[in-house]
Amino acid sequence: MATLTEYYRRGLTTNPKILESRFWSRVKIHPSCWEWVAGKHQGYGYIYWIGHHKRATHVSWFLHHGEWPPPDKILCHTCDNPSCVNPKHLFVGTRRENFLDCVAKGRNRGGGTRGDRNPNTKVSSQDVTQLCALYAMRPGTRRERAALWKQLAAIHNVTPNTIQQLASGKRRCRSH
Numbered sequence: 001m002a003t004l005t006e007y008y009r010r011g012l013t014t015n016p017k018i019l020e021s022r023f024w025s026r027v028k029i030h031p032s033c034w035e036w037v038a039g040k041h042q043g044y045g046y047i048y049w050i051g052h053h054k055r056a057t058h059v060s061w062f063l064h065h066g067e068w069p070p071p072d073k074i075l076c077h078t079c080d081n082p083s084c085v086n087p088k089h090l091f092v093g094t095r096r097e098n099f100l101d102c103v104a105k106g107r108n109r110g111g112g113t114r115g116d117r118n119p120n121t122k123v124s125s126q127d128v129t130q131l132c133a134l135y136a137m138r139p140g141t142r143r144e145r146a147a148l149w150k151q152l153a154a155i156h157n158v159t160p161n162t163i164q165q166l167a168s169g170k171r172r173c174r175s176h
C-alpha cells in the first residue's frame with residue numbers, strides 16, 4: 001500500500017485519505033475476493049470522488065499502486081467477479097485481451113444447449129455469442145481480424161475458417 005506522502009509526491013492535490021477511507025468502508029474482505037458492498041452498475045462497483053463516479057476497481061488499483069490504470073486500457077479480473085476489488089485479482093489489459101480472456105474461460109463453462117452437451121463440441125454456444133458480438137464490432141484492420149480469428153482458433157483448437165464461420169453466423173455451434 002502506497003503511503004500518503006507518496007501520493008502527494010505524485011502531484012495529487014486532493015487528499016487521497018478521504019478516498020481511501022471511503023473505499024475501505026465499502027469493501028467486505030473475503031479470503032479470496034474483496035466484495036464491493038456499495039453502489040454498483042452492471043455488477044461493477046462505483047465510488048463518487050471529485051465530481052466523478054469512479055470504478056471501484058480503478059480506485060483499488062490507485063490505492064495499491066499509487067497511480068491510476070492507463071486511460072487507454074481497462075482493468076480485467078482474473079477471478080471473473082465484476083464486484084471484486086482485490087488488487088491481486090486485477091490486471092491491465094486491452095478490450096481485445098479482455099474479450100479473448102472471456103472466450104478462453106467461457107470454453108469450459110457448461111451451457112444448456114445441445115451443442116454444449118455434445119462432447120465433440122469445442123466451441124460452446126456462449127462462445128459463439130461472444131464471437132458474433134466481436135464479428136459485429138469488426139475490430140481493427142482486415143489483417144488484424146485475420147490474426148484474431150487465428151488466435152481464437154488456436155484457443156478453441158479449430159481452424160480459423162471455422163471460427164470465422166461461427167462468428168459470422170454461417171455455421172452453427174452444434175454442426176461442429
Ligand SMILES: [Zn+2]
Nearest residue numbers: 033079084089
Ligand atoms: Zn476476485
